[in-house]
Amino acid sequence: MSDWTETYRPTTLSEVRGNNKARDQLEEWAETWDDHRDAVIVHGSPGVGKTSAAHALANDMGWPVMELNASDDRQADVIERIAGEAAKSGTLTAGETGRRLVILDEADNFHGNADYGGSREVTRVVKDAEQPIVLVANEFYEMSQSLRNSCETIEFRDVSTRSIVPVLRDICRREGIDFDEDALKAIADSTSGDLRSAVNDLQAVAEETDRLTVEDVVTGERDTTEGIFDYLDALIKEEDAEGALKSSYDVDETPDDLINWIEDNVPKDYEGDELADAYEFLANADRWLGRVRATQDYSYWRYASDNMTAGVAASRRGSKGGWTRYGPPSYWSKLGRTRGARDTRDSIAERIAEREGTSVGTARREIVPFLESMTHHCKPRDLTVTMAAAYELDADEISFITGSGADTNKVESIVEDAEERTAEVAVEHSGTxxxxxxxxxxxxxxxxxxxxxxxxxxxxxxxxxxxxxxxxxxxxxxxxxxxxxxxxxxxxxxxxxxxxxxxxxxxxxxxxxxxxxxxxx
Structure with a gap:
């Protein structure tokens, strides 16, 4: 038997159920694309019809589709293919209107690692694209802010039970299945707004019976991913050590990220000795994570998880009640604020490492700090000019090392003198x-x-x-x-x-x- 989710995938936007407003926004985006030429992020919970809506849109517009998945391929390869396809202008094979639709599924799985492309490169691609691009994401805020700001956004909400039941009813009639209306409603209620899961459950039950009744609807306990905020509430206020550890298995966070969540939010409910004990366990977890980074032996993750979950829960004294506003780790926002400065520092370190024959890490840790001390506020000036000429530094990089403003006359004059000195050296070394x-x-x-x-x-x-x-x-x-x-x-x-x-x-x-x-x- 074929997969019903594919067999009955909507072929036009009018067949997309449960998100009429989002569907209309997507259609308007496509029809006016030549006016704004922006990519669009379609986001929402899994199974609500985001990717199906993108394919249905392409069918309505007469656009051929190129679909890529950020999780299935190396991200650098995905970006190259997106860039290649998105840069092409209309051709004879690009549909009736000379357009093609690039669909990037699971776009929230792009990360900042430069070796694998990363969200910065995706942002560059979508800004320069000559073809419409739809980025499909489950977790909107897992995407970088620069990428979110570069695209239009359309949210697909969970599909209501009253919208799921008609879809299931239509499939039963097409497949010739007898059914009780209450059975379809039971399936719809059990899937929490996930239309795709509802269709899969219907197919699983229909294969085992001639007539679908409420008694036949046994979908079992579905594997679910617990939200991080719900988990923090359970860890800090409710669960014992064993329960906290087991609940962490359902949280879609790596130990490296989870420890940051816990570290920032524990002080909102713990105090005194219990807070001190909790931080002691978090310190132990951080040591194990450091060992993972040093040895690349990920079996140590379990020791880190034991400390950061069971240990923190065991540190609690007494009951915790009420509602607490938990938030994302401040460490992440700090990284975002300092991203530009860190990029500048790394660029300088790479230049130094290439010239001095050392590693980038050594240049960053040992040489750059010395240069900062030696040329603070561009003094002595001649030494600053020599440094700028030797490492071919621009105004922003000189400003980073010396602590002076990049747009000041002092820095601008140093840049000019460094360029002249570089030219003079080139003439001297040219011979005849x-x-x-x-x-x-x-x-x-x-x-x-x-x-x-x-x-x-x-x-x-x-x-x-x-x-x-x-x-x-x-x-x-x-x-x-x-x-x-x-x-x-x-x-x-x-x-x-x-x-x-x-x-x-x-x-x-x-x-x-x-x-x-x-x-x-």
């Missing part, structure tokens, strides 16, 4: 490269002029010699003229004076060459 280049250019120009005169003149060679100070020929002509002068000199002297003549000729040649070099400089 510039000299030869200029000479070659001058000789070419003289060759053209001399060639024209030679073609129109049948006079004596001596005329050429006399005119050589004006617009003489090229290097070959100069050699000919020199030879001619030497022959004349030899014919006018006796054998006894031949050596003196040779000396005269050599001095003449040397003086000519030297005068040309002096003239160049």
């Amino acid at each position: 490269a510039f000299e030869n280049a200029v000479r070659s250019s001058d000789n070419d120009a003289e060759g053209e002029t001399g060639g024209d005169e030679a073609a129109g003149s049948t006079g004596d060679r001596s005329d050429g010699i006399n005119g050589s100070n004006g617009s003489g020929g090229g290097s070959d002509n100069q050699a000919t003229l020199t030879d001619s002068s030497a022959q004349t000199a030899r014919s006018d002297v006796t054998e006894s004076d031949e050596d003196d003549a040779r000396e005269t000729i050599d001095e003449t040649e040397t003086d000519d060459d030297q005068s040309g070099l002096n003239e160049f400089f």
Whole structure:
């Protein structure tokens, strides 16, 4: 039997159930894309029809679809394929309107690791795209703020029971299944707004019976992912050590992230000795996480989880009641605020490491701090200019190291002097490269002029010699003229004076060459 979720996937937006407002917004976005040319993020809980709506939209608009999944491929490969497809203009094969739709599913799985593309590169792609892009995400706030701000957003809400039941009823009629209305309602109620799960449950039950009744609807306890805020409330206020550990298995957070959540929110309910004990367990967990990072042995994660969950729960003294406003870790917001500064620091460290033959980590930890101390507020100025020239620093990078404003006259003048110094060093290290280049250019120009005169003149060679100070020929002509002068000199002297003549000729040649070099400089 085929998968009913695929068999009965909506083919037009009018068949999408339970999110009429979101459906209309998506249609309007597509119809006006040429006016705004923005990508759109379609977000909501799993199974509410986000991806199906994107495919239905493409079908309505007559756009071919290219679908990619951020979780299935290396992220760098995904980004390259998105960029390639999104950069293409309309072609004969790109649909009736010359467009194609790029659908990026699970777009919230992109992270900041530069080796795998990351959200920054996705942001660049969607800003420059020449084709409409739909990014499908379950967790909207797991996406970077810059990416969210670069796109339009449409939220798909959980599908209500009254919207799920008609879908199940229609499938039963198409499949020729007898059913009780209460059985369909029971399936819809058990799926918590997940239309896809409701269809899967219907198919599972229908395969085992000829008539669908309430008694046949046994969907069992569904695997669910517990929200982080619900888990924090249970960990800090309710669960014992064992319960806290087991509940953590249903939380979709890695130990590295979970410890940050717990560390920031425990002080909102714990105090005194219980808070001290809780932090002691968190410190132990952090040690185990450090061992994981050092050895890449992820089996140590279980010891970290034991401490940060069971240990924190065991530290509680007495009952905790009431409602507490938990929030995301402040550490994350700090990272967001300092992202630009850290990127600048890393760029400087890479430049230093390449020049000095050391690692980027060593440059970042040991060399950059020394440079900051040595050139604080651009003093001494000459040392600051030397540093800027050596590592090819721009105004922002000089500002980062010295602590001076990037747009101040002091920093701008240092940048200018560093560029001049770099140019001077390039000339000094070039040897005779510039000299030869200029000479070659001058000789070419003289060759053209001399060639024209030679073609129109049948006079004596001596005329050429006399005119050589004006617009003489090229290097070959100069050699000919020199030879001619030497022959004349030899014919006018006796054998006894031949050596003196040779000396005269050599001095003449040397003086000519030297005068040309002096003239160049």
